[in-house]
Every structure is written in structure tokens, then in C-alpha cells.
Amino acid sequence: MIEFYRxxxxxxxxxxxxxxxxxxxxxxxxxxxxPSGAGKSTLLRLIFHAEKPSEGQIIxxxxxxxxxxxxxxxxxRRSMGIVFQDYxxxxxxxxxxxxxxxxxxxxxxxxxxxxxAYQTLRLVELxxxxxxxxxxxxxxxxxxxxxxxxxxxxxxxxxxxxxTGNLDHRLASEVMKLLQDVSVRGTTVLVAxxxxxxxxxxxxxxxxxxxxxxxxxxxxxxxxxxxxxKRGEPEP
Amino acid sequence: xxRPAALAALVSEAFEGLVRARRMTSLSVVLIAISIGLVxxxxxxxxxxxxxxxxxxxxxxxxxxxxxxATEADRADLERLAQATRLVMKLRRVSPDEARAxxxxxxxxxxxxxxxxxxxxxxxxxxMELEPAAVSSEALPPFxxxxxxxxxxxxxxxxxxxxxxxxxxxALARLTGLVLAALLTLGAAFTIANVVRLTILLxxxxxxxxxxxxxxxxxxxxxxxxxxxxxGFLGALLALALLWIVTRAVLAWVAAxxxxxxxxxxxxxxxxxxxxxxxxxxxxxxxxxxxxAVRRRNLAG
Numbered sequence: 001m002i003e004f005y006r007x008x009x010x011x012x013x014x015x016x017x018x019x020x021x022x023x024x025x026x027x028x029x030x031x032x033x034x035p036s037g038a039g040k041s042t043l044l045r046l047i048f049h050a051e052k053p054s055e056g057q058i059i060x061x062x063x064x065x066x067x068x069x070x071x072x073x074x075x076x077r078r079s080m081g082i083v084f085q086d087y088x089x090x091x092x093x094x095x096x097x098x099x100x101x102x103x104x105x106x107x108x109x110x111x112x113x114x115x116x117a118y119q120t121l122r123l124v125e126l127x128x129x130x131x132x133x134x135x136x137x138x139x140x141x142x143x144x145x146x147x148x149x150x151x152x153x154x155x156x157x158x159x160x161x162x163x164t165g166n167l168d169h170r171l172a173s174e175v176m177k178l179l180q181d182v183s184v185r186g187t188t189v190l191v192a193x194x195x196x197x198x199x200x201x202x203x204x205x206x207x208x209x210x211x212x213x214x215x216x217x218x219x220x221x222x223x224x225x226x227x228x229x230k231r232g233e234p235e236p
Numbered sequence: 237x238x239r240p241a242a243l244a245a246l247v248s249e250a251f252e253g254l255v256r257a258r259r260m261t262s263l264s265v266v267l268i269a270i271s272i273g274l275v276x277x278x279x280x281x282x283x284x285x286x287x288x289x290x291x292x293x294x295x296x297x298x299x300x301x302x303x304x305x306a307t308e309a310d311r312a313d314l315e316r317l318a319q320a321t322r323l324v325m326k327l328r329r330v331s332p333d334e335a336r337a338x339x340x341x342x343x344x345x346x347x348x349x350x351x352x353x354x355x356x357x358x359x360x361x362x363x364m365e366l367e368p369a370a371v372s373s374e375a376l377p378p379f380x381x382x383x384x385x386x387x388x389x390x391x392x393x394x395x396x397x398x399x400x401x402x403x404x405x406x407a408l409a410r411l412t413g414l415v416l417a418a419l420l421t422l423g424a425a426f427t428i429a430n431v432v433r434l435t436i437l438l439x440x441x442x443x444x445x446x447x448x449x450x451x452x453x454x455x456x457x458x459x460x461x462x463x464x465x466x467x468g469f470l471g472a473l474l475a476l477a478l479l480w481i482v483t484r485a486v487l488a489w490v491a492a493x494x495x496x497x498x499x500x501x502x503x504x505x506x507x508x509x510x511x512x513x514x515x516x517x518x519x520x521x522x523x524x525x526x527x528x529a530v531r532r533r534n535l536a537g
Contacts, residue, residue, distance in 0.1 A: 050448065102449055105451065
């Protein structure tokens, strides 16, 4: 479902990702972790083609993303759900509109859009705030709207960048349970997070990035001692 | 994809965007209306001049006043000359008595004086009604010279130059209108492009998000393109409405002045084809403006 083969990403001569190789199977739940500046966000941006790799091959949902023409990128992105760290909600749209905005322009009937949005918002306990604007919501609520938007299309791949960062412990656990349920239904889920407790509690495979390189292992090996000591250090 | 529903969503989004930026939209529509109104004003002048030309052309009859010594053979010769040119549609002989009777009819107050004269001062004449195309024919001036040089002709009355100049003025007004149309359409397109570009700037964050969540490119660009088209269309409609009001006002003024000279001008509004052309100018300006505004570099996140 996601395959990275010897992927590198360079910005103005500076290597942010080096020789990244890993694979996530269909329906697999995978964590992506590492210290700040390790390249997690860049890796996620490569998956939904917001960035192009400098080297290597990326296969997502059977499509070679590396050399994908711009005209096919919207379809690629619609095949996945993305939860952004800064939520990226449309500020002048209601919760309902945010969740169903793209569907509207794909010609999905209003009643069906509303029904699906209600069901998805119910999952994240926000079905009672469908008419609210993002500015009327707390950070945690906005995060859950972003999650609902990512889930509403039943994506084959779900990418979430710090999806529990603004949630209290109870809601964070609920969201993680929800994401795991989603993966059980066949959706590949890739969650980028700093939260080691969350990773340990989930007990799922974890890809650890350190200075742009990937270390793949189990929970216990998620952050090797040398990586833990270098958290927050700038990348070379 | 349900295409009609998607299209309806696109249209509603375009209108929503225009309403949201209503001040800029109104300003843009007014500026477009001024541009198209100026073009329309030129066409309006040309149209009314053309109607004057048509009125004059309808009366385009060459009158050959005959010398008193003119014989029947001379008359027949003049008529043969006229028929040979194919410029003349109809020929009519007017006797001196008929000429005096006409004068009395046209100038009622002078009629008794004309009748009281001892002799008939009105010469006999031949009226030659020209073919519609004859006024602009190259063959007309030599024909008039030939008539004037005829031994039986006292005078030839027909002011072809005046009609030609009037036609020239009509053509010039139309040409000016067309050149102005091209320039002002471009100007209107840039106005629309700037308004749409400002709207894009206002929605930059939304555009970025829509791209990230996989919105089709048509959805991102479509509402802005449609918005440009709607602005152009509304601007053209407003221009036509203003021109119509101006025409009505001129009509009312002409009627109120009772000026005989102004009576020659039967003030009329633009024909339907010109109205449609002005609307087309508006739409082209809107489409051009929209296309200029939604170029990728303007929409890049």
C-alpha cells in the first residue's frame, strides 16, 4: 500500500531524507516517529505528492508517485485521508461544509453528503457541532473535524500528522481506537507522532526516523538511545 | 461523478464568491459597464448616422432640369443614357406645369404668387430614381458629368458627395467603435483579472487546503473563471441599460425642442445584433480576465 525504496529528499543541497526504505501493507497500522526535524513531515508530504523525491521510488495505493503527472495528483489525494498537524480547515466554512466540501464538487447528492458527514462526525463526537465555524471550536474539536474530513470518503490510506496532539487523554485514546478500527476495516493507517506512550499503548509497528534515516522496528526499538539523546537537534 | 450536480455546485460556489466580495464585484461591474458603454455609445452614434444616410438615400433621385430648347429627341437621348448605365431604377418626366403644381403644394403660402406669374418659370425636368447601390457606385460621378454636359441639360441636381461624406462618417464611427471595443475589452479583461486575482488572494488559504485534500483542478479554477464571466456579462447588461436610458432621454429632448433639423434624426436604439455583440464583448472580457487571473502562478500556494 505504501512502498518507499531508497528515497532521498534534498532542499537546496541539504539532505532531509536519506536512503529511506520501508513498506506498509494493506490494512496495516503504522507509526512514524522520531525527533523534531527528523523528516517526518517531509516523508508524509512525499506520500501525498506535496513534495517530489530527489531520488528513489514511492508507490502509494499501487501508483508510482515519484514521477506522477500533476493532473493525477488530485485523484491520488482523494484516495487517501489526510489529517494535518495544523488541521487545515476552511475558516469560512461550517464543520459540515469542511467535512463534505470536496464531495460536493464531485456531485455527491446533498442528502448523502449530510448522512455520511453526520455518521463520521458522530464517530469523533462532534455531530452536535455541524453548523459551527472552525473559529468557534477548541483546538481538540478542530482536530477531530480534520479527522472526520479524512475519514468521510472511506479512504484506502489514512495519513495523520500528530492526530492526538491537542486532545485530552480520554479523547486521544478514543481517536486511537477509532484509527485502529479503521485499519481493521482494511485501511492502511500511518500516524506520525512524538507521543511514545501512545505508541507503546498501541503496540504497533513503528518506523523511526533519525536525521533523515529510517530505523524500522518494534515499539521497544522505536527510539534508539542515540536518537533519544539527539532529540530536537538540527539536522545536518 | 454526477456531472449536473457537480456543475451546479461550481456555479453556486462562483456566485457565493461574487457575493462574498460584493464591493469589489460591484466596482468591477461598473468599470466594465463604463468601458462597454463607451463602445456602445460609438455604435449608437454610427447607427443613428446610418439611419440619416438611409433616409437621404431613399430620396436619392437625380433631377436633370432641361433647357427650354430641349426637344423630344434630346429627352429620349437622356433617358437612353440613363438606362444604359444601369444605375437608374425609374425614370419620370416632369412637365413645367407639373413642376409649378408641386411647388404650390410644397410651399402653400407661395403657391398663389407662382400661379399669378404671367409665364411658367419652372423648367421641365427628368427625374431619375437611382438603384440602392448606385450612390456608392464608382460609375455615378462620370454619369452625372455626362448628364451635366448634355446639350439639353440646364442643371443636374444631386449631391452625391454629401451622402458619401455622411457614409464615410458612419464607417469611421463604426471603425472607431470597433477599435475602441478591442482596446476597452482588453482593459475590461485586465480589470476583471485584477478583481479575480484579489479574490484569489483572499481565498489563498482555502485554495491551498482544497489542493491538499484532492479537490479537482476544475473546482479550484472553475468558480474564478465563472466569476469573471458573470462580471463581464453583468457589466455589459448595465452598459446596455445605461445606453437605453440615454437614448430615451435624447428622444424626449428632441421631442421637446421641436427643432425641424433635429427631426431628420429619427433617434433609434442599437439593433439586437449590436446588443448581442456588446454582451459578447463583456463575456470575452470576463473570460479573458478569468483566464489571466487563474494562471497557475497566481493560484500556486
